[in-house]
Amino acid sequence: MQTIETEVLVIGGGATGVGVARDAALRGFATVLVERKDLAEGTTGRYHGLLHSGGRYAVKDPQAARECAAENGVLRRIAADCIEDTGGLFVTTPWDDVEFGDRFLAGCAATGVGVEEIEVGAALVREPALNPDIRRAFLVADASMDAWKLAWACARSAVEHGARVLTYHRVTEVLRNGDAVAGVVTVDVRTGVTLTVRAQVTVNATGAWAGQLAALAGCRPVDVVPGKGIMIAMNHRIVNTVLNRCTMPSDGDIIVPIRTVSVVGTTDSPVTDPDQLEVTQAEVDHMLDEGEKLVPGFRKARALRVWAGARPLFGAKEPGDEKTRDITRAHTLLDHRQRDGLDGFVTITGGKATTFRLMAEETMDLVARMASPGTDRPCRTATLPLPDSEPGAYYAVGSRLAQRERHLLDDQLVCECELVSRRDLTEALDRRPTANIDDIRRALRLGMGPCQGGFCTYRATGILHHQERLDQATANRALLDFLQERWKGLAPILYGDQLRQARLDDWLYQGLLDVEHLPAAAGAP
Amino acid sequence: MSDDGEIVVVGAGMAGLVAALRLAEAGRRARILAKGFGATHLSGATIDVLGYTPAPVMSPAGALPAFVAEHPDHPYARVGAGVVEEAVGWLKGHLTDPRYVGDLGRNFLLPTAAGVCKPAAVAPQTMAAGDLRGGGPYAIVGLPGLKDFYPSLVAGNLALATTPAGTAVGARAVEVDLSPGGRVDAGPLGYARRFEDPRFRADFAAALQGRLAADEVLGVPAVLGLAGAEQAWEELEARVERPIFEIPTLPPSVPGLRMFTVLMAAARRAGARVVIGAEVVGVETDGYRVRGVWSGTANGRRFYPTAALVLATGGWAAGGLVMDSHRVVREPVLGLPVTGADDGAARFLPGYLDHHPLATAGIAVDRWLRPVDARGAVLYDNVRVAGATLAGAEPWKEKSGDGISVATGYHAAMSVLTEEG
Ligand SMILES: Cc1cc2nc3c(=O)[nH]c(=O)nc-3n(C[C@H](O)[C@H](O)[C@H](O)COP(=O)(O)OP(=O)(O)OC[C@H]3O[C@@H](n4cnc5c(N)ncnc54)[C@H](O)[C@@H]3O)c2cc1C
Ligand SMILES: Cc1cc2nc3c(=O)[nH]c(=O)nc-3n(C[C@H](O)[C@H](O)[C@H](O)COP(=O)(O)OP(=O)(O)OC[C@H]3O[C@@H](n4cnc5c(N)ncnc54)[C@H](O)[C@@H]3O)c2cc1C
Numbered sequence: 001m002q003t004i005e006t007e008v009l010v011i012g013g014g015a016t017g018v019g020v021a022r023d024a025a026l027r028g029f030a031t032v033l034v035e036r037k038d039l040a041e042g043t044t045g046r047y048h049g050l051l052h053s054g055g056r057y058a059v060k061d062p063q064a065a066r067e068c069a070a071e072n073g074v075l076r077r078i079a080a081d082c083i084e085d086t087g088g089l090f091v092t093t094p095w096d097d098v099e100f101g102d103r104f105l106a107g108c109a110a111t112g113v114g115v116e117e118i119e120v121g122a123a124l125v126r127e128p129a130l131n132p133d134i135r136r137a138f139l140v141a142d143a144s145m146d147a148w149k150l151a152w153a154c155a156r157s158a159v160e161h162g163a164r165v166l167t168y169h170r171v172t173e174v175l176r177n178g179d180a181v182a183g184v185v186t187v188d189v190r191t192g193v194t195l196t197v198r199a200q201v202t203v204n205a206t207g208a209w210a211g212q213l214a215a216l217a218g219c220r221p222v223d224v225v226p227g228k229g230i231m232i233a234m235n236h237r238i239v240n241t242v243l244n245r246c247t248m249p250s251d252g253d254i255i256v257p258i259r260t261v262s263v264v265g266t267t268d269s270p271v272t273d274p275d276q277l278e279v280t281q282a283e284v285d286h287m288l289d290e291g292e293k294l295v296p297g298f299r300k301a302r303a304l305r306v307w308a309g310a311r312p313l314f315g316a317k318e319p320g321d322e323k324t325r326d327i328t329r330a331h332t333l334l335d336h337r338q339r340d341g342l343d344g345f346v347t348i349t350g351g352k353a354t355t356f357r358l359m360a361e362e363t364m365d366l367v368a369r370m371a372s373p374g375t376d377r378p379c380r381t382a383t384l385p386l387p388d389s390e391p392g393a394y395y396a397v398g399s400r401l402a403q404r405e406r407h408l409l410d411d412q413l414v415c416e417c418e419l420v421s422r423r424d425l426t427e428a429l430d431r432r433p434t435a436n437i438d439d440i441r442r443a444l445r446l447g448m449g450p451c452q453g454g455f456c457t458y459r460a461t462g463i464l465h466h467q468e469r470l471d472q473a474t475a476n477r478a479l480l481d482f483l484q485e486r487w488k489g490l491a492p493i494l495y496g497d498q499l500r501q502a503r504l505d506d507w508l509y510q511g512l513l514d515v516e517h518l519p520a521a522a523g524a525p
Numbered sequence: 526m527s528d529d530g531e532i533v534v535v536g537a538g539m540a541g542l543v544a545a546l547r548l549a550e551a552g553r554r555a556r557i558l559a560k561g562f563g564a565t566h567l568s569g570a571t572i573d574v575l576g577y578t579p580a581p582v583m584s585p586a587g588a589l590p591a592f593v594a595e596h597p598d599h600p601y602a603r604v605g606a607g608v609v610e611e612a613v614g615w616l617k618g619h620l621t622d623p624r625y626v627g628d629l630g631r632n633f634l635l636p637t638a639a640g641v642c643k644p645a646a647v648a649p650q651t652m653a654a655g656d657l658r659g660g661g662p663y664a665i666v667g668l669p670g671l672k673d674f675y676p677s678l679v680a681g682n683l684a685l686a687t688t689p690a691g692t693a694v695g696a697r698a699v700e701v702d703l704s705p706g707g708r709v710d711a712g713p714l715g716y717a718r719r720f721e722d723p724r725f726r727a728d729f730a731a732a733l734q735g736r737l738a739a740d741e742v743l744g745v746p747a748v749l750g751l752a753g754a755e756q757a758w759e760e761l762e763a764r765v766e767r768p769i770f771e772i773p774t775l776p777p778s779v780p781g782l783r784m785f786t787v788l789m790a791a792a793r794r795a796g797a798r799v800v801i802g803a804e805v806v807g808v809e810t811d812g813y814r815v816r817g818v819w820s821g822t823a824n825g826r827r828f829y830p831t832a833a834l835v836l837a838t839g840g841w842a843a844g845g846l847v848m849d850s851h852r853v854v855r856e857p858v859l860g861l862p863v864t865g866a867d868d869g870a871a872r873f874l875p876g877y878l879d880h881h882p883l884a885t886a887g888i889a890v891d892r893w894l895r896p897v898d899a900r901g902a903v904l905y906d907n908v909r910v911a912g913a914t915l916a917g918a919e920p921w922k923e924k925s926g927d928g929i930s931v932a933t934g935y936h937a938a939m940s941v942l943t944e945e946g
Pocket of ligand 2: 504507508511512535536537538539540541558559560561562563564565567568569570571572573574776803804805806837838839840842843844845857858911912913914924925926927928929930
């Protein structure tokens with residue numbers, strides 16, 4: 001079995017994990033990150049896409065509001081390319097208490113969240129689809145943030161500073177050296193090859209899986225309850241500003257415009273296994289009904305896809321946890337030496353994507369004290385821009401189109417919905433060889449538009465195979481896997497035009513191409 | 526019902542075209558009202574009758590009696606195996622440029638753009654040489670500007686196939702670096718227009734010169750011209766001195782457009798009138814008969830009196846059946862009951878390739894294709910339903926798409942004609 005040695009080992013390739021890895025690498029630590037799937041395949045790639053202004057927590061959770069407000073400013077500086085500066089509105093719909101607006105304003109003022117109450121008429125001019133019966137409107141600095149871009153930019157930066165990022169490496173065992181964690185054993189889930197990573201400090205950044213991972217380390221139970229939330233992407237930009245209900249946080253009260261779509265969400269229900277997140281009909285209907293309150297006619301819009309993510313909710317049932325737990329209620333940093341007498345092991349969980357950098361900074365402050373006591377290695381992530389964000393320009397919704405128009409004659413459009421070209425695809429594959437079209441989806445948004453892979457699934461398979469990146473059986477498998485992956489998010493929302501689209505895709509893949517009789521399909525489960 | 530009354534056919538897909546052509550041919554005034562074009566423009570353009578039950582079907586004629594017995598609610602069971610054969614034979618007589626070959630006695634096994642050999646009873650002559658029984662060896666040609674066809678994927682999967690006789694199949698990919706006007710994103714139609722030009726065909730043949738083994742059969746994406754395809758194909762075969770076959774690409778479908786053009790011209794010649802861009806938005810009835818339909822166009826609403834109505838609206842894919850966000854299903858033209866979409870019951874299963882309960886949902890009919898209610902009572906005497914709006918089939922899995930449309934479109938017309946004496 002191969003073994004590698006490092007100073008800092010990070011488990012989990014979500015926003016938190018890549019944030020910690022980048023922070024560690026920038027501080028000069030030898031760093032390795034292991035992720036059991038692709039980067040941002042956990043909660044980070046399934047979140048609502050909102051870079052919080054802090055407004056949502058201004059009344060309910062001032063600490064979280066304060067952190068969001070500060071990090072919103074930081075991320076706008078260092079991660080501009082991942083952010084679309086949509087702005088956000090908090091609106092009082094007929095279902096909401098008008099007085100709450102006053103508490104909201106006071107909360108924002110107390111927590112440093114920038115806010116301005118505007119005329120209802122001005123809000124309606126800005127967002128014509130908004131419910132005309134709203135009674136108050138407040139403008140905040142909400143924005144939408146691309147989780148995949150963010151995760152990959154952090155990872156790239158970490159790698160540029162010497163870190164190793166190992167995707168598809170699942171931790172199966174946590175190695176102990178007496179009262180200390182000495183590293184982990186991973187298995188490459190694609191090849192079955194095992195790898196040992198020995199480290200001075202191991203950071204458990206596995207989000208909703210943090211409890212499972214801590215159990216492998218054999219410490220006292222870390223009580224993380226996965227809280228399931230569903231989101232539905234609607235065709236088109238129904239709105240161009242993030243819309244929030246001005247009320248206590250509840251279900252289905254936010255619509256976020258992301259790239260080509262608008263996403264409504266979300267829910268919150270405790271589940272036992274973060275890998276089993278079923279979407280029910282009732283939840284879908286609930287989201288559509290709530291969406292209707294913010295944007296009348298919402299139900300008539302075309303739903304493209306539904307998915308669910310799992311929030312890591314830290315329970316703190318164990319006596320003593322309150323003490324060892326970091327002061328903020330927004331996220332949880334556990335020093336297992338203090339908590340369990342287990343050296344070289346730290347858990348960071350909870351929080352928001354918006355605060356990932358802060359979480360990483362606090363984690364690495366602790367880790368730096370453990371790994372190199374007495375030396376001063378300050379955090380640099382608050383000021384150093386991520387790759388592609390150096391110019392400081394926000395992403396704009398038309399930018400892909402502008403880019404496409406420059407190459408109309410010399411490049412092929414592989415995914416019309418998301419404007420992905422053959423060159424984009426080839427470059428993404430050169431950067432990151434992969435046998436998995438779903439990885440490409442996350443890198444490029446391939447197959448995420450209205451046709452949900454209707455055309456590009458075949459094309460991507462054909463190109464990957466043509467460029468000899470996939471052998472025949474793997475190509476066939478990749479095509480079928482991607483169709484299955486798309487189906488998972490379609491089945492619960494199939495009605496209206498998306499049902500029509502799905503039937504067209506049935507005709508294309510089964511009626512025309514006969515993919516169910518591909519050689520690989522024979523042995524399929 | 527007066528003999529000279531016009532008969533409205535709603536829909537211009539295969540089912541509507543067949544019904545209108547058959548009616549017009551029999552001397553009836555037929556009028557197609559269609560919201561838009563149908564799946565002809567997307568279709569692989571083979572006439573698939575029955576390919577899988579789910580076991581592979583070698584002979585549709587042989588398999589149909591048992592299939593019909595096992596699927597009493599299938600459209601084929603309504604019209605009967607004999608009508609299927611008669612209708613497909615009749616259609617073949619109308620398909621020229623290119624001519625169609627084959628019959629229900631035996632399925633061709635024709636390579637798709639994924640390299641799977643798909644069973645089809647009747648196919649354009651330009652595709653027939655791809656039949657897997659020939660065993661190849663195949664040289665599959667790719668054109669770099671065509672993103673809807675990947676020769677290495679086709680060849681790679683063909684090379685994994687065996688013929689029904691059990692022999693191995695040889696296949697490889699060949700790229701021909703020709704693109705219309707140097708465009709890198711030309712699409713099937715862009716190529717098809719170029720292939721109508723003999724000089725382009727000569728360049729194509731020249732580019733293959735010396736690159737093919739003596740016994741290789743040449744597979745090309747189905748882009749050998751829109752008009753005059755048969756001639757283009759024959760000429761190319763002569764130039765490269767070997768059989769050539771076309772493989773359908775992703776839509777838009779060049780062979781589908783050819784088929785549509787030929788059938789539409791035949792229908793018009795026979796006297797049918799066609800209005801594309803006219804959505805039927807309502808009907809006037811007197812009890813059990815439809816008196817006429819309202820169409821909505823850019824010019825406003827218009828009423829068409831009708832002696833009988835053929836509903837060929839294409840099912841879920843074409844808006845012939847719809848479901849709203851409350852999961853309420855509806856047949857929008859006549860408000861007919863939709864069977865197989867029961868409230869509360871699961872409509873979709875977890876696996877993409879599963880048999881989803883909703884797949885066979887549609888309009889239930891009697892053996893004259895008249896719509897019936899849950900107890901089997903006829904709802905409208907002078908309405909016939911044809912094509913993908915019918916309940917009981919999973920044509921994309923069975924490989925029975927145009928077979929069903931042709932058989933039921935034909936039978937709908939015959940049933941209108943017989944009833945009227
Ligand atoms: C429905 C929903 C909506 C949300 N919306 C927002 C929002 O709009 N704005 C916002 O700021 N925040 C939002 N959040 C919160 C935010 O998404 C999360 O807090 C954040 O993404 C968590 O990141 P993470 O890196 O800690 O966890 P994750 O992204 O879950 O990363 C953990 C990783 O660990 C990996 N892992 C698990 N076990 C192993 C193992 N054994 N070996 C190797 N790797 C392993 C997983 O595969 C996973 O990739 C939302 C959360 C949910 C659930
Ligand atoms: C990509 C693809 C590939 C296929 N490949 C093959 C193949 O290779 N072989 C094969 O046998 N079959 C194939 N099929 C199946 C076949 O082409 C048809 O889908 C099938 O025959 C159904 O035809 P239809 O006439 O019932 O419906 P459609 O062709 O869908 O036509 C429906 C018509 O009804 C019209 N319409 C709907 N509602 C209204 C309204 N309210 N008012 C007016 N007009 C209305 C539509 O505009 C359209 O003109 C394929 C289908 C697709 C989509």
